[in-house]
């Protein structure tokens with residue numbers, strides 16, 4: 001089953017065409033990684049997929065239901081507020097810079113969204129949040145504040161916070177780029193564990209060997225277009241396009 005489908009997505013900022021006819025789909029249980037140089041449009045694509053930006057053209061479809069649908073001229077027409085709210089329940093987003101509430105404890109950071117937005121019973125949410133913290137190796141940190149944690153720990157809290165909403169798809173935008181190299185591994189490990197549990201994920205990353213190992217499909221973007229995509233080992237070890245080769249050679 002397709003959890004997400006994006007068809008012919010176009011996005012401009014002023015005259016700057018940032019996304020040009022991007023299409024992708026994500027099957028349930030799939031891990032799709034998006035790689036590409038800085039400025040190629042990866043974050044904008046994630047922001048369009050997660051309704052933080054509006055697409056100018058194309059369709060956005062969650063679980064077979066249109067969140068935005070192209071009209072006869074190709075322009076994206078978005079659904080009602082209620083329809084967008086429903087779509088939002090399907091995904092979680094983990095940012096590069098963690099985006100935790102600094103004045104909330106770890107536990108409150110994780111439990112607020114399911115209680116306030118999800119309207120779920122407090123005791124159930126707290127029990128689940130503690131399970132998630134245990135899974136993230138942070139069982140002893142529930143009362144800590146973000147500033148008391150390392151970057152890797154903060155990022156694990158933000159992954160727990162996203163999971164607490166029980167999303168069908170988890171999006172990551174360069175989850176390790178703000179971390180010191182020695183803390184990167186712990187986050188990649190957590191994401192690999194989620195992949196082993198068949199969590200559906202879309203991951204923008206500069207970690208090439210991680211992308212090769214964890215993904216079912218890799219998309220290489222450059223200049224707002226998908227230049228090449230395919231099976232991870234094939235794409236990373238044996239790229240066909242010159243632009244892909246040039247990009248990957250920087251990581252060797």
Ligand code: ADP
Nearest residue numbers: 013016018036037038039040041042043044045
């Ligand atoms: P990436 O994540 O691949 O580095 P981005 O999606 O952040 O790329 O950016 C793609 C292009 O869109 C860049 O040229 C960037 O300057 C531009 N851009 C991104 N966000 C905005 C914005 N809010 N307003 C104007 N231009 C933007």
Ligand code: MG
Nearest residue numbers: 042043044174
């Ligand atoms: Mg980016």
